[in-house]
Amino acid sequence: MEKEFRVILDDYGTHGFAACQCPECKKVIVLKKEMLKGVHDGYLPEIIKCDCGYQGSRINSSALASNHFLWLAATFLMVVISIVMMFLDTKGYFVAVTLAISVVLTIITFVTWKIKPEIVEKAKSAIYLKEAALRDNEANLEKECWNSYLKEVEQFKSEKAGRVIQKKDGERVYIGRDEHNLYLMPIYKDEGYRTSDISQWLGVKKVEKVHDALWSQKVKTIPRRNIDYFMLTGGMRYETKISGGNSGIQGAAVGYALGGAIGAAVLANPTEVKSEEIAHDERRVYMQYTNNEKTYGMNFQPEEYATLRALIPEKEYGVRR
Known part of the structure; x- marks a missing residue:
């Protein structure tokens, strides 16, 4: 068997x-x-x-x-039964039997309690070592994935004239191009977290998969022939905020009622009027492109006009192509 x-x-x-x-x-x-x-x-x-x-x-x-807990529960149950039978069985035969069983169960419980913990502790130790090895492997994977990601970024900058560009909503990404395409590569948490969960971000369990995962899942590719144009649009909007200022006539009347001639003289003069001009920058660099006969647009900060002009000068609005 x-x-x-x-x-x-x-x-x-x-x-x-x-x-x-x-x-x-x-x-x-x-x-x-x-x-x-x-x-x-x-x-x-x-x-x-x-x-x-x-x-x-x-x-x-x-x-x-968990077996010694079961034996302990069984022992406790038999003791309770023995106590109950002491009041019901006048001859005491059943009491003697239940007490004998309780003694046997107590011995078994003691044996399982004293002998079994040794193998249980060995099992706990083995699991602890297994988990420690897993944690080390996970940490090594994150470190290797991070280094591989940095290598991809440097290669992107070198081969595709990559640089950082900021969208209108504040998101920062890498942008680059080659002869045929424009590429946008997301920045992993702005590169602020070195070994946290980059493997999960990429969805990989092996460092060899970083390149394929990055380019198939994260990098946005726009064929240059599909880009219609980019242009600087919008403008600066100014808002004037005025604060302070009192009416001289009303101030004099209130001042005379409260403080006579002196109060009237003080409150008759209006308080200083303050004006503050607040600027709202509503400019944006708008890039339009098509994909599967649908039109899409992307908005960048106005300062990024020079970036797009350097990467795709032929797509500048108004430039003959």
Whole structure:
């Protein structure tokens, strides 16, 4: 008959690991807890392989770590039954039996409490080491993805005359071009977070996938032939805000009523009138392009007019092409 692995912990740690014991060498093996959900008739959906060479799929899925709590609960129940029967059974036979069972359960509980924690602690330690290795791998992946992203940025600047441009809404992106296309590459959180979650931002689990993910999911490509024009539009709007100022006649009347001639003299003079001119910059650089027979537009800060003129001078509004 096939030997069975024994589950020690069925859910432990932040990554959701389980631990079982090899029936051959008694070594602790760490596995994903999802594997235990697929147990059917005492068999796992896949084979577990131990370093000692033993492999199999038969498993006892009752977690060893929780067994002493079950024994303790059973012991407590038998003691309660014994106390109740002391009042119901005058001869005491049943009381003696239940007390004997309670003693046996107490011994079993003590054994599981004292002996099993050693293997449970080994299982916890194995899971901790597994999670530590995963954290190191995740940190290394983020660092490698970040370095690969920086390499892509430098290559973008070098090969496509890339530079930073600011949209009208304040978003900053890289913009560049080659002979056929205009490219807009997003800046990863303005490059303010070095190793946080760039792999998730790119949706990759391997550093080799950074290039493909960046260019297929993040970079916007606009064929230069589809760009209609760019132009500086809008203007400066000025608003005058006036504050202060009192009516001399009303001030004199109120001042005389409150303070006689002196009060009238003080309040008869109007307070200083202040005017403040507030400028609203409504200028924007508007770039229009078509895609699949639909017209789209992008707005940039007015200072970026020179940037677009340097990259796609032939698309400047009014320039003959």
